[in-house]
Amino acid sequence: MMIARxxxxxxxxxxNVKLEGSKLLLVQPLGLDGTDRGxxxxxxxxxxxxxxxRVLLVQDGKAAQQALGKGTAAVDAAVVGVIDAVETVP
Amino acid sequence: MMIARxxxxxxxxxxNVKLEGSKLLLVQPLGLDGTDRGxxxxxxxxxxxxxxxRVLLVQDGKAAQQALGKGTAAVDAAVVGVIDAVETVP
Amino acid sequence: MMIARxxxxxxxxxxNVKLEGSKLLLVQPLGLDGTDRGxxxxxxxxxxxxxxxRVLLVQDGKAAQQALGKGTAAVDAAVVGVIDAVETVP
Amino acid sequence: MMIARxxxxxxxxxxNVKLEGSKLLLVQPLGLDGTDRGxxxxxxxxxxxxxxxRVLLVQDGKAAQQALGKGTAAVDAAVVGVIDAVETVP
Amino acid sequence: MMIARxxxxxxxxxxNVKLEGSKLLLVQPLGLDGTDRGxxxxxxxxxxxxxxxRVLLVQDGKAAQQALGKGTAAVDAAVVGVIDAVETVP
Structure with a gap:
């Protein structure tokens, strides 16, 4: 998973009928310092x-399908969480 | 998923018999500004x-199979939508 | 799999409900010499x-789900081991 | 999928017994202009x-297994077509 | 698949219990000329x-699980062959 905005x-x-009813978000992966990454x-x-x-992004077909609760969705990425904090040890 | 043309x-x-009857498209992934990406x-x-x-491109074997409605297709990418608009917040 | 810290x-x-109860780690992939890699x-x-x-990182939806023992988890990466030693032949 | 030679x-x-009887090809992915890509x-x-x-290359475990007609093959890439023509619009 | 040493x-x-009994190898992907690649x-x-x-490396969760004969293994890469020769046409 990655951090993204x-x-x-x-x-x-x-x-595709396998995508109907789904909201599609455009997300920008971020580095730890909050700058754009890729x-x-x-x-x-x-x-x-x-x-x-700031969200948790999963990039895998099987995982994204599980996120939607539909094993038959035609998706390869999903937003699966909203991030409160990232705690790093210096 | 990615934006592509x-x-x-x-x-x-x-x-392969698992591909018969399928239309194969050549697509160019795009950046947000509409320029070629990769x-x-x-x-x-x-x-x-x-x-x-301008289309929605999914790149994952399981997702592409679902897009075709065939769990047995030998594919790893599929066009799953035609994009009307991309709304970004400046 | 990769070596990471x-x-x-x-x-x-x-x-997502498919992630509840899971601990999320931030990990840095490492090169053989112990420096950051990507x-x-x-x-x-x-x-x-x-x-x-120093841990063993798996990056694949199906593998990460197996690591959790939940075929339905919405995850694409998992820490699956703590590394004791890496033995290389010069 | 990609174009390759x-x-x-x-x-x-x-x-591995899961690969027996399979022919392994070395393929070079190509750009649209026919030059090597990666x-x-x-x-x-x-x-x-x-x-x-000049062939159609699929790179995904599940898709490659389907190409072989064996859901149990230990493969992550397969040649699934021989390309006759690529038609692009200038 | 890739060539590796x-x-x-x-x-x-x-x-993870899903990895017990498995031997973990550190492998270096190689280019056709035998030099390190990545x-x-x-x-x-x-x-x-x-x-x-010099070995045949598969990098895909589902394929690696098949290589081990365990659909439940938490792995994303496996060594599936020892290479005798690579025959290229100049």
Whole structure:
């Protein structure tokens, strides 16, 4: 899993029936110092996250399907938590 | 998932029986600003997308199989939506 | 699998029900010489590892689910061992 | 999936029983302009491809297993088609 | 799959029960010319490989589990063959 920030939403009227009813979030993976790390990713929301939230991003088909509670979803990434704090030891 | 643009088609007469009847699209992943991001990828179409469409690309074997509705397909990527809009917060 | 060091913990009160009860570790993959290799990753703990431990990191949804003993967990990485020694031949 | 060219074969007498009877191809992923893209990969053949063929490469454990028609094969990549043409729109 | 060389072993007394009884090898992926390619990886042995052997490395959770003959193993990489020869066409 990675730390990411929700930066937007995606609208797709015509989509696979296996995605219907799912909210698609645009998320930016972050480094520990909060700076952007790599490219943005599209992920299914499973915790009612919103733009600006710092979230827990899972990137694996089987895991993302479990996050949605649908073994048949056509997804490869999901937001599975909203992060309160990251505690590191210096 | 990633944002991508359909840039072509692939023709393969001799292919695995698990791929027969599937349309193969050549897609170019895109950055948020619409510029190319990384190399082109081949993906199975599941939403009748065409060249020029901006699409939602899933890259995972299990997810791509679900997109086709065939748990037995020999695929690792699929086009699962046609994107209407990407809404970002500045 | 990779060698990594536990460098912190993550707190997320609001998370997917498929993650509840799991301890989330922040781990830094390491090179053979013990230096950092790439970015930090979040992983579920399955061996009661703590900050400072050098651990065995698995990065695959199906494998991480098995590490937790829950085929339905929404995870893509897990700490599955605490490393005693790495023996290399020069 | 990716476009690749078959550049050789691999001989391994001592191998896992889950690989027996399979032909192992050495393939070079290609860019759209036909130049090499990244490192060579080893893939199981499922379409009787030969050296010099331009092929369709799938890289995912579940998909490669389906290509072989064996859900129990210990493989993560397979050649699933021989490419006739790639049609791109300029 | 990739070509790799076994360069060491890993000792981990405290590990997940799903890994018990498994030998963990440290392997270095190789390019076609035999030079190192990328970082070392930890893989489960399934063919009794030893340090110095040139091996066939599979990197996928489902494939590695099949290599071990245990669908429940918490692994994402396995050594599945010892390479005799790589035949390339110049």
């Amino acid at each position: 929700v930066v937007g939403n995606l609208v797709a009227t015509r989509k 490219a943005t990713v599209l992920a299914i929301d499973s915790v009612d996250a919103g733009v600006g939230d | 359909v840039v072509g088609n692939l023709v393969a007469t001799r292919k 190399a082109t990828v081949l993906a199975i179409d599941s939403v009748d997308a065409g060249v020029g469409d | 536990v460098v912190g913990n993550l707190v997320a009160t609001r998370k 970015a930090t990753v979040l992983a579920i703990d399955s061996v009661d590892a703590g900050v400072g431990d | 078959v550049v050789g074969n691999l001989v391994a007498t001592r191998k 490192a060579t990969v080893l893939a199981i053949d499922s379409v009787d491809a030969g050296v010099g063929d | 076994v360069v060491g072993n890993l000792v981990a007394t405290r590990k 970082a070392t990886v930890l893989a489960i042995d399934s063919v009794d490989a030893g340090v110095g052997d």
